[in-house]
Amino acid sequence: MSTLKAEIKSPPVYNMERQSAFSIGHAFAEVIKTILTYALLCIMAVFVISPIVWIIGASFNNASSLLSATAIPKNPTISHYVELFTETKFPYWYANTFKIACINMVVSVILSMLTAYVFSRFHFVGKKAGLLSILILQMFPSFMGMMALYNILWQLNLLDTHLGLILTYAVGQIPYNTWLIKGYLSSIPKSLDEAAKLDGASSTRIFIQVIFPLSKPILTFVALSQFMAPWMDFIFPRLILSSSKKMTLAIGLYDMIAGDTNNNFTTFAAGAVLVAVPITILYVCLQKYLIQGIMAGANKA
Amino acid sequence: MKKSTRAGIMSAVVWGSGQLANGQWAKAIIFFVGQIMLLFCFPSVCDGIYGLATLGETKMVINGSKVTMGDNSIILMIFGILWLFVAVAFLLLYIFNIRDAVKNGRLRDAGKKPLRVKEWWSKITDRSFPYFVLLPTIILVFVFVVLPILFGFLIAFTNYSAPDHLPPKNLIDWVGFQNFADMFRLPMWNDTFGGVLLWTVIWAVVSTFTCFFGGLLMACLVNSRRVRFKRFWRSIYILPWAMPGMVSLLIFRNMFNGQFGPINTFLRQANIIEQNIPWLSDALMAKIVIFIVNFWLGFPYFMAMMTGVMTSIPSELLEAARIDGATAKDEFRKITLPLVLYSTAPLLIMSFAGNFNNFNVIYFLTNGNPINPSYKFAGSTDILITWIYKLTKDNRQFQMASVMSILVFVVIASISTFNFLRTRAFKEEDMMG
Numbered sequence: 001m002s003t004l005k006a007e008i009k010s011p012p013v014y015n016m017e018r019q020s021a022f023s024i025g026h027a028f029a030e031v032i033k034t035i036l037t038y039a040l041l042c043i044m045a046v047f048v049i050s051p052i053v054w055i056i057g058a059s060f061n062n063a064s065s066l067l068s069a070t071a072i073p074k075n076p077t078i079s080h081y082v083e084l085f086t087e088t089k090f091p092y093w094y095a096n097t098f099k100i101a102c103i104n105m106v107v108s109v110i111l112s113m114l115t116a117y118v119f120s121r122f123h124f125v126g127k128k129a130g131l132l133s134i135l136i137l138q139m140f141p142s143f144m145g146m147m148a149l150y151n152i153l154w155q156l157n158l159l160d161t162h163l164g165l166i167l168t169y170a171v172g173q174i175p176y177n178t179w180l181i182k183g184y185l186s187s188i189p190k191s192l193d194e195a196a197k198l199d200g201a202s203s204t205r206i207f208i209q210v211i212f213p214l215s216k217p218i219l220t221f222v223a224l225s226q227f228m229a230p231w232m233d234f235i236f237p238r239l240i241l242s243s244s245k246k247m248t249l250a251i252g253l254y255d256m257i258a259g260d261t262n263n264n265f266t267t268f269a270a271g272a273v274l275v276a277v278p279i280t281i282l283y284v285c286l287q288k289y290l291i292q293g294i295m296a297g298a299n300k301a
Numbered sequence: 302m303k304k305s306t307r308a309g310i311m312s313a314v315v316w317g318s319g320q321l322a323n324g325q326w327a328k329a330i331i332f333f334v335g336q337i338m339l340l341f342c343f344p345s346v347c348d349g350i351y352g353l354a355t356l357g358e359t360k361m362v363i364n365g366s367k368v369t370m371g372d373n374s375i376i377l378m379i380f381g382i383l384w385l386f387v388a389v390a391f392l393l394l395y396i397f398n399i400r401d402a403v404k405n406g407r408l409r410d411a412g413k414k415p416l417r418v419k420e421w422w423s424k425i426t427d428r429s430f431p432y433f434v435l436l437p438t439i440i441l442v443f444v445f446v447v448l449p450i451l452f453g454f455l456i457a458f459t460n461y462s463a464p465d466h467l468p469p470k471n472l473i474d475w476v477g478f479q480n481f482a483d484m485f486r487l488p489m490w491n492d493t494f495g496g497v498l499l500w501t502v503i504w505a506v507v508s509t510f511t512c513f514f515g516g517l518l519m520a521c522l523v524n525s526r527r528v529r530f531k532r533f534w535r536s537i538y539i540l541p542w543a544m545p546g547m548v549s550l551l552i553f554r555n556m557f558n559g560q561f562g563p564i565n566t567f568l569r570q571a572n573i574i575e576q577n578i579p580w581l582s583d584a585l586m587a588k589i590v591i592f593i594v595n596f597w598l599g600f601p602y603f604m605a606m607m608t609g610v611m612t613s614i615p616s617e618l619l620e621a622a623r624i625d626g627a628t629a630k631d632e633f634r635k636i637t638l639p640l641v642l643y644s645t646a647p648l649l650i651m652s653f654a655g656n657f658n659n660f661n662v663i664y665f666l667t668n669g670n671p672i673n674p675s676y677k678f679a680g681s682t683d684i685l686i687t688w689i690y691k692l693t694k695d696n697r698q699f700q701m702a703s704v705m706s707i708l709v710f711v712v713i714a715s716i717s718t719f720n721f722l723r724t725r726a727f728k729e730e731d732m733m734g
Binding site for chain 1: 375376379428430431432434435437438441442444445446447448449450451452453454456519522523525527528534536537538539540541542543544545546547548549551552553554556558561562563566597601605606609610644648651658660661664665686689690693694699706709710713714717718
């Protein structure tokens with residue numbers, strides 16, 4: 001097979017039309033096109049990078065106002081980073097968000113994976129109804145039950161607790177994640193499980209040793225998106241959490257500049273940098289899984 | 302009388318007695334316990350359903366400093382839904398109990414023996430594995446997803462709103478389709494709804510298409526054979542996607558600040574403008590800024606997806622086309638582009654649905670402002686979802702927020718259903734696979 005491929009690949013066959021591309025007129029046009037391409041790339045790069053450069057620069061600015069926050073600070077200082085830790089509850093927010101993100105990730109991956117596994121590999125009464133409900137439930141925008149959720153959490157004494165927020169995130173996404181993972185599991189041939197069963201493996205063992213390793217790409221995607229949700233979400237923490245020590249980063253950062261923008265700005269900038277850097281690195285490193293997961297989700301809808 | 306009929310009638314009166322007659326004592330005990338539980342729950346079930354039907358009758362009375370608590374309509378409603386489901390569960394158990402008695406009675410009529418306890422037990426444990434695994438999830442999903450959604454749905458048919466119908470101080474009542482009628486008949490609501498809906502649709506369409514084609518353009522540019530250091534360029538353009546969206550949006554909100562923002566400062570210093578540009582305080586300008594910022598946020602997503610598709614096109618395919626005399630242009634137009642468009646079309650639909658409900662961009666960038674005096678509780682750049690949020694959080698017009706949520710759901714559900722039916726997953730592969 002590999003030799004066959006090599007034969008096709010080399011030597012490259014150029015037809016007459018291709019060779020004529022090396023004439024002078026064409027060469028000139030090629031140069032112009034290349035310059036234009038690079039020009040466009042550079043313009044877009046500036047467009048993309050300038051806000052990022054500005055916020056990083058602003059975080060090192062000496063003054064605290066938005067007006068004086070320049071991309072290139074005159075007297076660079078790290079005092080705003082120090083302020084974040086000494087004068088605001090930033091460390092708490094960071095720790096809270098990280099904790100909520102991790103637990104949310106673990107809980108929702110386990111629950112959705114088990115649910116998806118059962119739906120894709122077992123036959124039982126009510127399966128069709130269950131799948132249909134999942135399909136319908138994942139269409140509802142999550143804010144729709146906002147007020148009821150508030151009252152339910154109040155009745156369960158879970159208001160202003162992280163457990164309440166985690167349950168909201170983890171359970172709220174079960175229908176969508178289950179649907180996504182189930183679509184992926186269905187593409188793993190059942191003959192694999194059957195072969196394992198013939199070899200005497202139990203259901204649990206098949207799940208752990210066959211299905212689980214094979215579904216790693218989609219699980220990575222689900223895990224990552226569940227991990228990311230608490231860093232970005234505003235609606236639910238605002239609804240559920242009220243004491244400032246328990247807040248998440250989204251709320252904390254928002255409040256920092258919601259009122260008096262011009263005065264807290266550089267501290268906000270420092271906070272923004274501290275949040276964005278690790279998340280951005282994580283995303284860039286795992287983008288392969290993200291792209292796979294999104295495409296899988298799109299085609300299974 | 303046939304044994305099956307007799308067992309059925311017995312079970313209909315005393316649960317499990319038919320099973321006992323069939324000789325299945327283990328089942329009989331389970332069903333009988335079910336009936337005992339029903340007897341215990343019966344008052345609560347009745348109270349719950351009564352509460353759901355009336356939404357409370359005793360008002361809170363404030364007499365000087367003495368407060369006598371009345372009914373809380375919201376709690377009554379939530380528990381009413383809960384008990385209604387319990388009632389349905391009991392009803393199903395009851396029907397199952399009779400059917401089971403009849404079924405096994407028929408076996409006896411036919412001269413066969415129903416399953417013995419041991420056989421039945423092994424059959425049950427064998428089959429119930431899925432239920433055991435699903436049970437915790439089902440309970441959690443019911444409490445945290447289904448119940449809130451049902452509640453949100455029912456609120457649309459009540460008068461739950463400020464200032465006169467806010468529990469626990471006041472009671473709320475069922476009003477039928479009154480809110481829907483108000484939404485479409487009262488000019489104040491109607492105008493706001495029409496205006497906000499129109500802007501929501503424009504926003505969703507324009508933002509999706511700008512990002513889609515921007516992403517396509519950038520993917521083509523970066524992957525063009527002219528460009529070197531592809532990885533380097535790609536890593537730059539992917540940054541907006543990788544950054545937490547909320548942080549980026551708050552940064553932009555400050556960059557476009559009309560008074561102190563760096564963009565106006567820069568333009569003034571460069572002598573391009575003399576007066577500050579009201580980026581976020583002029584309705585039209587704010588909308589343009591929203592599109593620009595959303596483009597910044599959104600095109601990398603499509604670029605990443607399309608690059609993924611482009612790099613997965615087998616090189617043999619392109620080689621073959623080249624051998625057949627295809628130019629670079631042909632290759633792009635006839636192979637790359639169709640493949641990319643084909644595999645990213647579902648993303649386009651999903652992204653449209655996502656933008657329709659894109660709370661973050663609007664709320665963090667403009668907060669729905671500038672204020673529009675002819676709108677009720679909404680600003681010029683508010684889309685439906687941010688309007689719903691404001692109605693709920695700031696203005697406590699829960700009934701109208703709920704009406705709107707239902708309308709949004711109808712839109713999103715139609716899109717999802719269309720997308721779902723379109724995929725082959727539904728048509729070819731068995732959905733239950």
